[in-house]
Amino acid sequence: MLQKPRNRGRSGGQAERDSDWSRGGNSGASRAGEHARARRDGFAEEAPSTSRGPGGSQGSQGARRSQASPAVGPRTQKQQELKVSELVQFLLIKDQKKIPIKRADILKHVIGDYKDIFPDLLKRAAERLQYVFGYKLVELEPKSNTYILINTLEPVEEDAEVRGDQGTPTTGLLMIVLGLIFMKGNTVKETEVWDFLRRLGVYPTKKHFIFGDPKKLITEDFVRQRYLEYRRIPHTDPVDYEFQWGPRTNLETSKMKVLKFVAKVHNQDPKDWPAQYCEALADEENRARPQPSGSAPSS
């Protein structure tokens, strides 16, 4: 019979092993860190390099912290790096599902006891996400305390051939709807959307061989992912809703890009729609001007 796994003597042995993201109660953090280091030396070939010089500001900050809150203990540079690593992976995984990431969730599932240095951890995570992976961490809307990752690399058609998943819906149904909204003056009624999509063989009530459930996709999924805003129009009978671009759309794409997409579909030039072209140009100028709130996450 299989021997029960040996308790490694870490604080909360079984729980520690089973818990995955929620390693929040880091009261044994420093002890755990040492244990981890000792264990890892036993498997030398897998050991990451620990030969780092004594942390400069981080080290002294840790020492200061230990005097202020002795229960937590000093945080070595390595412990902080591990936290940043956890945070980076958390953000990557959450963003993969296209769910905007709430600060509260970050604090609960990753940061835990390290709450006092959260702004620093987030800043370092953002830097790593940008440098290593090419993702920019931005706040969905100023002061919303929710974040998304914007890909700084332009998606390329051939990416689809080498991906392991379906990728973000930057082309396809979403782009069509975004295009429709923009061309119709930035707001469009739901009834208009379906009138348009019907012509392409997409119906709210019929299963689609590519998109599955288009109604759910457009009125729920894209809305939850913040690509679209979906609002009820008051005093309408029967009830009607209107669509606008959501905050993620403005961050991930632009009026000009969407106009170019629409033009390409029609085999025409963006300038063939002068009103929209002007609007797109103005939007480009706006984007070029430095943003007041900045895209780097603030504390």
Place this chain on the structure above:
Amino acid sequence: MQGSTRRMGVMTDVHRRFLQLLMTHGVLEEWDVKRLQRHCYKVHDRNATVDKLEDFINNINSVLESLYIEIKRGVTEDDGRPIYALVNLATTSISKMATDFAENELDLFRKALELIIDSETGFASSTNILNLVDQLKGKKMRKKEAEQVLQKFVQSKWLIEKEGEFTLHGRAILEMEQYIRETYPDAVKICNICHSLLIQGQSCETCGIRMHLPCVAKYFQSNAEPRCPHCNDYWPHEIPEVFDPEKQREAGISKSNKKSLRSRQH
């Protein structure tokens, strides 16, 4: 393969796109990794010479070091095909699965894992795994549901199914070797040649040492009289062929696929 002090490499958009796309796969075979690498060069740096894959990956790994993750290369246990996955160096848990599976599903995986490690062949039967559903943590799971969860594990390449029995996918071994060795130190089997975790392999009937099939293939290559490296007794098992990527591609269907792998290892 890793030096203890590595000069930190430089990330370019070629490397970033590679990383981004690699992460969309849980695990990827070497040939597809090379294809992915070529694609990324094509997008960003058409005229550059494509780095040798090992150097390319070492460069990325030297940057990933600060995040305690790395692109790890392994070899499938049954036919020695090289595979790659992005693995965590720091956590010793099954955290990568935690985001995709519920508590009771993770516990089912743990139960299957324990049966697999404990077994003589490296395989656990569906029946034995399903008999443990009553012991699972979290929401109560019926056997029918558990069958589907096991299939989910197969589809997401954590388990391999072969004739009603389950073993660990190469991906799981790459990701969880450290966790497994630390959690079950007395039950794990180790390969006598490469000293890594062994789930499937051959064993000497006299002294009991074990070897991975690809390790057997390499060790006994062109040896007419294979003998146990430990006790020198005649090695009684069929010696598999060393994996040859060229031959495999030409053949179309590899020998391993004929050996009834229902889910194609990727």
